[in-house]
Amino acid sequence: MSLAAYELLQRHPQLLDNTLIIGNGAELPPEWQQQVQQSGSHILTWDWQTFQQYTMLDEDHKHFAMPQNQIQTLQPKQIILFWPKAKTQALNLIELIASQTQIESIYAVAANDAGGKSIGKACSELASHSDKIDSARRCSLWQLTLIPQAPMNWLKKAESFAHQQQNYLTLPGVFCHGKLDVGTRVLLEHLPAPAHGKVLDLGCGSGVIGLSLKQQQPALELTLGDVDAFALRSAELNAMRMGIKADVIASDGLHDIDGRFDFIISNPPFHQGKDTDYRFAQSLFQQAKQHLVTDGQLWIVANRHLSYEEWGQQYFASCEVLAQQEGFKIICLSHAKK
Numbered sequence: 001m002s003l004a005a006y007e008l009l010q011r012h013p014q015l016l017d018n019t020l021i022i023g024n025g026a027e028l029p030p031e032w033q034q035q036v037q038q039s040g041s042h043i044l045t046w047d048w049q050t051f052q053q054y055t056m057l058d059e060d061h062k063h064f065a066m067p068q069n070q071i072q073t074l075q076p077k078q079i080i081l082f083w084p085k086a087k088t089q090a091l092n093l094i095e096l097i098a099s100q101t102q103i104e105s106i107y108a109v110a111a112n113d114a115g116g117k118s119i120g121k122a123c124s125e126l127a128s129h130s131d132k133i134d135s136a137r138r139c140s141l142w143q144l145t146l147i148p149q150a151p152m153n154w155l156k157k158a159e160s161f162a163h164q165q166q167n168y169l170t171l172p173g174v175f176c177h178g179k180l181d182v183g184t185r186v187l188l189e190h191l192p193a194p195a196h197g198k199v200l201d202l203g204c205g206s207g208v209i210g211l212s213l214k215q216q217q218p219a220l221e222l223t224l225g226d227v228d229a230f231a232l233r234s235a236e237l238n239a240m241r242m243g244i245k246a247d248v249i250a251s252d253g254l255h256d257i258d259g260r261f262d263f264i265i266s267n268p269p270f271h272q273g274k275d276t277d278y279r280f281a282q283s284l285f286q287q288a289k290q291h292l293v294t295d296g297q298l299w300i301v302a303n304r305h306l307s308y309e310e311w312g313q314q315y316f317a318s319c320e321v322l323a324q325q326e327g328f329k330i331i332c333l334s335h336a337k338k
């Protein structure tokens with residue numbers, strides 16, 4: 001969610017009145033948070049960064065989870081959906097809302113270049129009415145009257161992919177929904193599965209990197225971390241289905257991770273919104289030392305054009321490009337500098 005979308009919402013203070021705000025948007029204007037708090041509204045987000053930014057709300061009014069039964073439990077008067085960029089996920093959320101509520105005051109908001117312009121059209125099969133009630137600063141706010149739907153099950157919306165005779169499920173919105181990413185595949189082709197030790201798969205998505213290593217080497221101790229509750233749930237379900245024990249942790253980068261690891265492995269995110277964003281990788285290089293044992297290694301897969309070696313060398317004495325294939329490179333960093 002862009003700042004402009006919050007500004008658009010702030011032109012309609014009546015929309016905040018025992019409202020359930022569903023969605024993500026980590027750069028909150030302070031006044032917005034204050035308005036949410038004063039109105040007694042709730043926020044339900046699947047993004048750990050968004051959840052943590054709502055510092056003014058007490059634990060009863062902010063919820064980090066995949067949206068499921070919260071609408072029934074909280075019985076809000078109104079709902080505002082921050083329309084997510086992944087259209088399938090957005091429509092699944094609309095279907096979920098329509099399956100759980102009869103209330104008419106349902107709003108959806110987004111930047112026009114993130115689907116905001118066409119929310120009405122996108123919802124044509126799920127809404128009997130859709131009205132664009134405001135637009136400004138390249139954002140649109142819609143009011144939707146939804147057609148009641150049968151109960152929705154996220155598992156039925158999941159897509160799977162196969163890797164090493166194992167099916168990995170991905171819930172809507174999870175990276176590479178239903179497919180194994182080419183970069184991840186290249187990483188897994190070149191990554192020697194260590195026989196033992198502690199492994200952290202950071203930005204785990206479906207958990208395919210860590211889980212496939214542990215499947216090959218059951219003695220590994222595995223931690224999977226991600227900011228996204230849909231990813232964490234997918235990873236948890238995949239671990240359960242494979243009978244693998246793993247710690248699954250909501251973490252913004254390394255921020256919420258405790259302890260030291262023999263291996264930190266990641267296919268780092270580098271796109272957020274329209275602009276390229278390397279913050280995850282940069283802070284991973286910078287902070288990995290505090291989470292690696294003395295001879296620990298950081299393994300990264302990256303698009304060939306990204307200058308990760310340059311950044312990595314600032315913090316590690318050894319930085320080897322172990323393979324280059326299909327537009328990706330695999331980098332192993334070790335001997336963290338003092």
Ligand SMILES: C[S@@+](CC[C@H](N)C(=O)[O-])C[C@H]1O[C@@H](n2cnc3c(N)ncnc32)[C@H](O)[C@@H]1O
Nearest residue numbers: 175184203204205226227228251252253267269
């Ligand atoms: C490129 S995907 C890789 C997913 C998975 N490891 C794979 O290879 O299929 C990056 C993942 O990082 C997660 N992510 C994005 N920002 C993050 C952050 N600040 N902290 C932790 N995870 C993050 C995303 O939710 C996504 O699942």
